[in-house]
């Protein structure tokens with residue numbers, strides 16, 4: 266049985282990826298320090314003999330006994346709110362954490378996969394973003410702790426590949442959403458759904474003209490799994506190319522959930538990227554991958570999850586949601 270080390274396994278993406286690996290017949294060695302991940306995301310795996318959990322900060326060196334075939338470094342605060350709260354830990358996990366995970370991959374002769382980000386492109390001047398674009402990142406702005414950490418992680422990955430012959434892949438993940446996101450992690454999908462479910466005004470940052478493209482988590486995980494198995498060394502974008510403005514997205518959510526509380530406008534955070542849309546030609550070509558879950562379906566599944574997490578909404582405004590729960 267092949268064995269995979271997954272860092273950040275109690276996080277949003279790491280936990281879904283662990284589920285997929287187990288479903289594919291792998292054994293999973295899961296590590297997480299719970300800085301932003303949560304035990305509830307892996308609680309369902311407590312009795313799974315092929316799932317081994319260890320509480321571990323991967324920014325300090327550690328060892329794993331036994332064989333490993335793949336090492337996936339998915340640990341990192343990922344929402345702007347989280348990484349602004351933990352800027353040094355975010356830089357550590359992308360730098361020292363990546364180094365430590367690469368050392369483990371090398372010592373086990375395992376293939377390494379880093380979950381990098383569309384933030385490598387910063388506030389992009391090339392649109393949609395292609396992997397050959399080098400990006401436009403403010404190295405000293407508030408988001409730099411995340412952007413530069415991931416860019417460093419990509420550089421460290423390429424250095425281990427070139428200098429030490431480690432087999433490596435780099436995923437650049439665009440905005441992803443779905444069950445197991447934290448309701449209060451500040452990202453736009455949980456923020457809007459939480460507000461809509463409570464009947465509160467939706468908070469739009471800036472004038473809402475900035476764009477994003479949202480990928481459902483099972484699609485993203487399928488892309489990661491295919492990339493793990495592939496020989497592609499250079500970065501591959503994984504995301505859903507359906508782009509919309511944040512205002513359009515808010516209108517969509519408000520209409521779907523029957524929300525009448527309106528929108529509340531707040532200042533745009535510093536360095537908030539104005540546009541973001543993945544060019545996924547490379548993922549289509551080298552992985553045979555493209556997203557399948559429509560936004561409406563993904564949002565319905567996410568709403569179902571959030572409904573079970575929070576008390577019933579206070580307001581009457583959303584008493585007849587179009588996203589019916591199952």
Ligand code: UDP
Nearest residue numbers: 345451452453454456468469470475511537
């Ligand atoms: N955003 C918003 N209202 C919110 C949260 C986020 O308008 O309550 C905007 C944010 O300014 C950004 C976009 O939604 O333009 C996506 O933000 P998110 O934090 O989800 O991720 P990002 O793509 O910026 O990393």
